[in-house]
Amino acid sequence: MSTTKVPVTILTGFLGAGKTTLLNRILSEQHGKRIAVIENEYGEIGIDQGLVIDADEEIFEMSNGCICCTVRGDLIRILGNLFKRRDKFDYVLVETTGLADPGPVAQTFFMDDDVHEQFALDGIVTLVDAKHVEQQLDHTRESAEQIAFADVLILNKTDLVEPARLDELERRVRGMNALAHIHRASHGEVDLDRVVGLSAFDLDQALSRKPSFLEPEYPFEWSGVYALEAGHYRLMLDDGPDPAMSLVAVTLPSADETALRAGAERCVRLYAEEPVRTQPGEPVEPATHVELELTEPGTKVFPLTIDTPGLVGLYTEHFAEEFNLRLTDAEGRLLQPVAEHAWVAQHEHDDTVTSVGIEVAGDVDANRLNRWLSTLLAERGIDIFRMKGFISIAGEAERFVFQGVHMLFDGRPDRAWGDLPRGNQLVFIGRNLDRAALEAGFRACLA
């Protein structure tokens, strides 16, 4: 097996900037390079994979959700599987969600020993939506981070903007990132050589831009280490700020900083797995991502059984104090942790930004849909960052694919329904979305 590292390009850019468009161009060009694609998407219904054209390249989908929280564990797992088949491809492209901060994705290539040995971060390519970027920069933080972190910036959608405005925009973007190569494009038309195989990523530069670059972020905030004999224990939590909390309990060889950090890296991977939902009274499985269900008022008790005496670290999503989390032995004696640690949790989420997925069977009346969408976008276009989906239009043999970025909207017939059950799938991503109103509005368009 070759010992050279596989180059990886991270493709970022705010929602709707043109990442999938660029990806499709790359996958359909005859460039002779074999590219494996890893996709992460934000939204309740996975639409993106359906929008990426069929290609010989392999496409892997990462779990849905905010990329920052589960990304490292997920990415480590997918890269590990990919590496076993490394004779099948020359490059890896990771497309991040439009809402992702590329930092944690890039970090993965330095934090994890296996990944670092097998893969090399080649560059971060950020697509900039020339039409909407100013609005995005004014309203969101992610857009600025994506620009600041780029090795290559592609000013896309040049067809929608006057040349003078583009020059102005390029100056603004240059002011935010003095070192990136800047290219202009329409519909993601850039040479592949400007995107992959650049050896553009420079760790020292990344550290000078963001000194905390290599400080890992974790999906948990606290850990407590307990010295336990074999036996039965009770984990108790009172009411707290959330209706559920994730936790992983792992054994540790010691309670020092190194062991706690090694435990944390193990837990990052475990946190990326689907949690086992655990009701009060049900046992906490060791070395498993459990989600403690905490909706019941009052003290909740979860049994924990230890087979081998030793040190056990609890890695919890929130600080222990927030739920008055405590551990007692079978006689009800309160146990104190022998060590505790606070972790830098992932970035603050902007809770006003959400996604609403709508799945409805049946056919839609094209005129009604058009009127509804036009009104919706005229009234709420600033807050609707993105919408996309598949629609079944009455009387049409083909599935209709539609896409919107703020007020801009386009759609086209895609493949024939054939034997597939007709139906509609839409995703809206935006600020302060009203799920009930969106769903009712869409249902009113049904034929």
Ligand SMILES: Nc1nc2c(ncn2[C@@H]2O[C@H](COP(=O)(O)OP(=O)(O)OP(=O)(O)O)[C@@H](O)[C@H]2O)c(=O)[nH]1
């Ligand atoms: N006019 C114009 N439209 C473009 C251009 N590039 C992409 N689009 C359109 O913009 C919309 C969004 O493009 P995508 O490639 O899906 O954007 P994305 O960044 O993958 O979007 P998310 O996955 O939601 O973050 C689609 O309707 C594209 O057809 C361009 O250069 N000019």
